[in-house]
Amino acid sequence: MENKKDSKNIEINKRMKELVIARIDAQVPSNLRLAIGSYGGMSKEEMIEHVKKGDEIGSQIVKRHMLFLRSLASGEFTRALASAE
Amino acid sequence: MRRGLILTLPKYDDVTEYLSAFSIIIEKISKEKGIFCKLLKGESANKEEFEKVINNLDCKMVVFNGHGSENTIAGNGGNILIKLGENEDLLKNRIVYARSCEAASNLGEKCVNNSEGCFIGYNLPFEFYFDPEWVGNPIKDNTARLFLESSNLAPISIIKGNNSNEAHERSKNQMLKNIRYLLSFLK
Numbered sequence: 692m693e694n695k696k697d698s699k700n701i702e703i704n705k706r707m708k709e710l711v712i713a714r715i716d717a718q719v720p721s722n723l724r725l726a727i728g729s730y731g732g733m734s735k736e737e738m739i740e741h742v743k744k745g746d747e748i749g750s751q752i753v754k755r756h757m758l759f760l761r762s763l764a765s766g767e768f769t770r771a772l773a774s775a776e
Numbered sequence: 777m778r779r780g781l782i783l784t785l786p787k788y789d790d791v792t793e794y795l796s797a798f799s800i801i802i803e804k805i806s807k808e809k810g811i812f813c814k815l816l817k818g819e820s821a822n823k824e825e826f827e828k829v830i831n832n833l834d835c836k837m838v839v840f841n842g843h844g845s846e847n848t849i850a851g852n853g854g855n856i857l858i859k860l861g862e863n864e865d866l867l868k869n870r871i872v873y874a875r876s877c878e879a880a881s882n883l884g885e886k887c888v889n890n891s892e893g894c895f896i897g898y899n900l901p902f903e904f905y906f907d908p909e910w911v912g913n914p915i916k917d918n919t920a921r922l923f924l925e926s927s928n929l930a931p932i933s934i935i936k937g938n939n940s941n942e943a944h945e946r947s948k949n950q951m952l953k954n955i956r957y958l959l960s961f962l963k
Contacts, residue, residue, distance in 0.1 A: 698900060723919060724908050726791045728877045728901035729843040729854070732908065751901055772959075775952035 697761075698754045703745070711756045712739050727751060777869065780812035780835035781935070786821040786842045786852040790911055794904070795841035795875055797914035798924035802839060806935050821851035830866050837871040839931045844876025844897075847883050860886055869893045871940060873931040877901040894940040896930050896947075922958070926950035 701707075715738050719725075724732035730748050733741070741749035762768040783803060785796040796817070806813040814833055816825060821842065830838070840857070843850045847860035858864055860883045867887045872895045874884065880897030887895050904923035910916050929950050933943035 719905075722907060722909070723905045724790075725903060725905055726794065727903045729791070732790050732906060755900070755903070772952055772956055775949050775956060 697758055701754045701757050703750060703753050707753055707757060708742055708745070708749075710760075711753045712742055714756055715739055715742070715752075777836045778812070778834050780814065780833060781806050781837045781839060781931075782814045782816065782826075782829055782833065782835045783839045784821040784826070784841055784851055784857065785815055785817045786850070787818045788853050790906070790908075792842055792852075793911070794906060794914040794917070794920055794924065798920070798928060799839070799841055800915075801925075801928060802931050802935070805932050809935055811935060816851070819852050821857070822853075822855045823851065823857050826851060826857045827863065827866065835870075837931070837934065838867065838873075840872070840874040840876055840879075842876055844874060844879040844883075846878050846881050849874055849876045849879050849883065858883065867893065867895070871934055872896065873934070874898075875902060875927055896940060896944050902927075922954045923951075926954055 874897040884895035
């Protein structure tokens with residue numbers, strides 16, 4: 692569904708950051724932590740901080756959200772979900 | 777090449793503690809199936825030990841847990857076990873599952889070029905959510921379970937006799953079922 696080439700092709704802009712921050716704020720439970728790569732676990736607030744800063748982790752987070760939203764918009768995600776047996 | 781499995785279990789941060797805790801089932805199932813399983817736990821998951829073990833035991837299957845990159849797979853303390861251009865030939869003709877970030881995107885591809893082996897891994901960083909309440913006992917974390925048990929299905933399916941493509945599909949399918957399960961709470 693997602694690949695590295697797609698991820699590299701995403702140019703992050705201000706609106707994307709705002710959208711991702713809103714998604715994290717609305718969807719991520721405060722008690723959970725995200726383990727991503729070698730960065731260890733980070734809280735919802737730390738995720739938002741990384742996205743705001745636009746550092747490497749923040750950029751990874753934005754790209755993952757955008758890849759997901761694209762697959763949702765194209766119907767790819769829904770098809771995959773419906774095909775799961 | 778011997779019918780058997782080498783399983784790396786680094787344990788030096790929250791992420792590797794979780795990966796290792798959820799990998800114990802892989803050892804259990806390989807034992808049930810009568811498949812030899814060599815564990816490289818904690819500090820044993822270092823390059824010197826890994827190279828010694830893989831050269832001596834010559835197991836057909838290798839399961840890595842740990843951090844990684846496009847060109848590397850790490851063991852304990854970030855110690856690099858496999859590096860492209862250095863020792864990736866050790867994985868040639870083997871069945872490899874790497875629960876390591878991005879290792880499939882370049883290293884994995886190079887490992888299976890002109891080889892009878894396969895490499896199942898991730899093109900992007902491996903991510904999962906966990907509940908810090910359970911850091912001392914990861915196996916009880918039902919949030920992390922949703923991510924790690926479905927990824928476990930890749931090596932477990934191979935141990936149970938499925939081919940690598942089936943194993944990969946089963947793992948993805950289970951993740952999609954987990955997502956569907958979570959979405960059912962929104963109704």
